[in-house]
Amino acid sequence: MRSRRNAFRWLVGKEWRELLASRSFWIMLVLAGPLVGMSFISAVQTYAEASGLGGTSAGVGEAFSPLIGVWAPTFSACELVAAFLLPFVCIRLVAGDRHNGALKLELQHAMPTFPRVGAKAIVLMGGWLAVLAAPFAAILLWKSYGGTLYAPELAAITVGHLLNAGLTVALAAAMASLGEHPSTAAILTLSVTVGTWIVNFAAAVHGGVWETVAGYTPTAMVAEFQHGLIRLSVVLVALALIVAGLGAAAVWMRLGIPIVRRVNQSIAIALVAAVVVFVCTYARGSWDTSESRGNSFAEADEEALRQIRTPLHIEAHLAPEDPRRSDLERQALSKLRRVMPDVTVEYVSATSIGLFEQTSAHYGEIWYDLGGRKTMSRVTSGEGVLETIFELAGVKPPVESEENIFRGHPLAVPPRGAAAVFYGIWPVTILAGGFFVRRRHS
Amino acid sequence: MPTGTCTSDAALDVRAITKRYGRVTALSDVSFSVRPGEVLGLIGPNGSGKTTLFECLGGVLPLDGGGVYRDHRPLEGSERATSLFYLPDGICPWPEQTVRWALEFAEGFFGGPEGRREEVIRQLDLEPLLDSTIGSLSKGERKRTLLAIGLLTPQPVLLADEPFDGLDLRQTREVAATLKGHAARGRTLCLSIHQIADAARICDRFVLLSGGRVRGEGTLAELSALAAGRGLSAGRDDLEEVFLALT
Numbered sequence: 001m002r003s004r005r006n007a008f009r010w011l012v013g014k015e016w017r018e019l020l021a022s023r024s025f026w027i028m029l030v031l032a033g034p035l036v037g038m039s040f041i042s043a044v045q046t047y048a049e050a051s052g053l054g055g056t057s058a059g060v061g062e063a064f065s066p067l068i069g070v071w072a073p074t075f076s077a078c079e080l081v082a083a084f085l086l087p088f089v090c091i092r093l094v095a096g097d098r099h100n101g102a103l104k105l106e107l108q109h110a111m112p113t114f115p116r117v118g119a120k121a122i123v124l125m126g127g128w129l130a131v132l133a134a135p136f137a138a139i140l141l142w143k144s145y146g147g148t149l150y151a152p153e154l155a156a157i158t159v160g161h162l163l164n165a166g167l168t169v170a171l172a173a174a175m176a177s178l179g180e181h182p183s184t185a186a187i188l189t190l191s192v193t194v195g196t197w198i199v200n201f202a203a204a205v206h207g208g209v210w211e212t213v214a215g216y217t218p219t220a221m222v223a224e225f226q227h228g229l230i231r232l233s234v235v236l237v238a239l240a241l242i243v244a245g246l247g248a249a250a251v252w253m254r255l256g257i258p259i260v261r262r263v264n265q266s267i268a269i270a271l272v273a274a275v276v277v278f279v280c281t282y283a284r285g286s287w288d289t290s291e292s293r294g295n296s297f298a299e300a301d302e303e304a305l306r307q308i309r310t311p312l313h314i315e316a317h318l319a320p321e322d323p324r325r326s327d328l329e330r331q332a333l334s335k336l337r338r339v340m341p342d343v344t345v346e347y348v349s350a351t352s353i354g355l356f357e358q359t360s361a362h363y364g365e366i367w368y369d370l371g372g373r374k375t376m377s378r379v380t381s382g383e384g385v386l387e388t389i390f391e392l393a394g395v396k397p398p399v400e401s402e403e404n405i406f407r408g409h410p411l412a413v414p415p416r417g418a419a420a421v422f423y424g425i426w427p428v429t430i431l432a433g434g435f436f437v438r439r440r441h442s
Numbered sequence: 443m444p445t446g447t448c449t450s451d452a453a454l455d456v457r458a459i460t461k462r463y464g465r466v467t468a469l470s471d472v473s474f475s476v477r478p479g480e481v482l483g484l485i486g487p488n489g490s491g492k493t494t495l496f497e498c499l500g501g502v503l504p505l506d507g508g509g510v511y512r513d514h515r516p517l518e519g520s521e522r523a524t525s526l527f528y529l530p531d532g533i534c535p536w537p538e539q540t541v542r543w544a545l546e547f548a549e550g551f552f553g554g555p556e557g558r559r560e561e562v563i564r565q566l567d568l569e570p571l572l573d574s575t576i577g578s579l580s581k582g583e584r585k586r587t588l589l590a591i592g593l594l595t596p597q598p599v600l601l602a603d604e605p606f607d608g609l610d611l612r613q614t615r616e617v618a619a620t621l622k623g624h625a626a627r628g629r630t631l632c633l634s635i636h637q638i639a640d641a642a643r644i645c646d647r648f649v650l651l652s653g654g655r656v657r658g659e660g661t662l663a664e665l666s667a668l669a670a671g672r673g674l675s676a677g678r679d680d681l682e683e684v685f686l687a688l689t
Contacts, residue, residue, distance in 0.1 A: 007551050007552075007553070010547060010550045010551040011551065013547075014536070014547055014551070017539060017543070018536065018538070018539075021538035021539065022538075097535075100533060100534050100535055100536070100537055101530055101532070101533025101534060101535050102533070102535035102536050104497075104500070104502045104528070104530050104533065105529075105530070105533075105535055105548075105591065106551070107501065107502055108500060108501065108502075108523055108527055108528060108552075108595075108597075109523060109551060109552055110519070110520035110523035110524055255502045255503065255504075256500075256501040256502050256503060256504055257504055258504040259504070438538075441538075441539070441540075441543075
């Protein structure tokens with residue numbers, strides 16, 4: 001007797017079959033293995049050498065965070081896959097229906113179009129989980145070497161790459177629905193990806209509002225997750241953009257609706273998304289999931305900072321491309337913003353690189369204004385900034401507990417067997433799996 | 443029956459449908475009615491607007507004017523989707539899936555009546571094709587598969603664009619008999635056909651479309667009378683002659 005599944009489940013089943021039938025999906029899976037493997041092998045090799053492998057002198061313990069040393073570079077390969085391979089898989093799944101006429105049949109079901117796009121997105125994310133099997137194979141290898149794992153940071157990095165894939169799927173789905181032809185959709189999708197890189201470049205050169213916007217590009221978002229930092233605003237912005245992208249795809253999938261109406265609906269979605277994104281940027285929650293607490297000050301320092309209720313204004317005379325500015329931002333200000341609710345930072349510079357401002361009297365100065373009390377410092381390290389703030393606030397700097405210092409996890413083991421797994425077993429298994437599945441379904 | 447009338451007992455009333463592509467008017471004020479359980483032939487030469495009309499009726503192409511009505515109420519969105527199913531011509535849906543899966547999907551996704559699949563497979567002689575992928579089928583085989591998909595859907599009205607295109611004479615006769623059988627059991631069929639001989643074989647009534655306009659609607663006898671009323675000479679039982687006289 002025929003099972004009475006509902007239409008949505010039929011659609012999900014159909015999309016899953018279509019995904020498994022597409023060569024682009026299997027090509028993406030095959031390539032994911034060697035890409036991840038190359039990153040993993042290189043990272044483990046470097047990590048091992050820094051840990052004293054081959055007679056080299058071991059580095060300081062704090063440097064040995066598997067998150068930064070191994071998982072960030074290993075998962076970075078997934079970012080490449082998401083940027084350059086996943087869009088084609090997505091476009092094939094979305095535009096294919098339109099191209100071969102299946103959409104005309106399917107649209108005659110009374111189901112609204114958003115669930116239709118949702119079914120495709122669910123299946124594509126399922127496909128992305130298969131891609132993530134490659135870094136998870138790396139995790140198993142690392143464990144077999146005797147490496148330590150810290151689940152929260154691995155969870156954070158996985159969430160980051162899932163959100164990044166979600167953004168890619170939403171963008172590619174929107175473009176595939178919008179474009180008449182899959183090649184147009186591919187060009188549009190890659191154009192948006194390149195556009196986000198341009199935003200990052202502009203942020204690095206010009207700073208200011210570009211810097212704020214760049215904080216929400218997929219590249220910046222993934223970078224934060226790869227450092228174990230989860231910011232609520234970033235997650236909410238990503239989710240809002242994913243829903244907006246899928247919404248736009250749903251609008252353009254409705255072939256029977258006049259173009260003008262679809263354009264108006266798209267504009268409405270864009271406006272609502274812009275407002276939601278703007279509101280989401282004010283969400284303040286953040287979690288440092290890294291074992292090394294690399295995104296946070298020491299707990300005692302944070303506790304002392306929380307006691308300071310007065311608004312703090314920092315004016316840094318540093319150009320966007322000055323390395324001291326990125327040091328200040330990474331080592332101190334990004335951590336400070338997470339702890340102190342009322343801190344504002346203003347960068348002042350006349351040029352983008354700062355090279356010709358060095359002779360200027362105030363260049364390099366960092367002014368701190370805490371409720372009218374002002375002081376100046378040129379130190380950009382986390383410790384230096386904390387010292388200045390505590391001094392200004394009249395707070396005694398807390399003594400850091402020795403127990404809380406992250407000692408690192410050195411591991412002087414070469415990446416044994418990784419080449420065989422990622423360059424041999426993975427591609428052969430995927431190819432065999434692809435051959436078997438496609439044959440079974442056809 | 444006069445051209446372009448609407449009746450309250452109709453399965454569907456098509457009223458004043460207009461469709462433009464830029465400055466080109468593909469359909470102009472097209473009106474006709476579809477009666478329950480009949481096989482209505484939409485006849486017209488290539489480029490007359492048959493496919494455009496079906497796409498508009500099927501809701502996959504936006505209209506510039508007019509609409510589809512039932513019981514004097516316009517059919518919109520989900521109501522239209524539950525009332526009629528449009529089977530396009532020249533498509534190759536899910537090319538990498540098998541015919542077996544496509545039929546199962548059509549029945550399950552659209553919620554067609556249970557137990558009809560085996561019958562449709564037999565009627566359209568699809569048994570040998572069940573394990574072939576749709577993309578590997580010949581034009582005629584694909585057409586039969588598409589027709590099976592259409593016949594498995596639950597909507598009371600089925601619009602099929604060129605249902606005999608790609609079929610040989612024997613297959614055309616068999617498919618015509620199958621379609622007639624489904625109509626006899628209450629399914630209303632609206633078929634777009636450019637081969638007038640094929641239309642004459644299967645259809646109960648006809649809508650003549652030319653240049654995006656309805657030139658006549660009715661049974662062969664009614665159309666002959668219409669032609670005669672306009673002072674046009676046409677053979678009484680010859681649809682081709684009537685068509686040529688009226689278009």
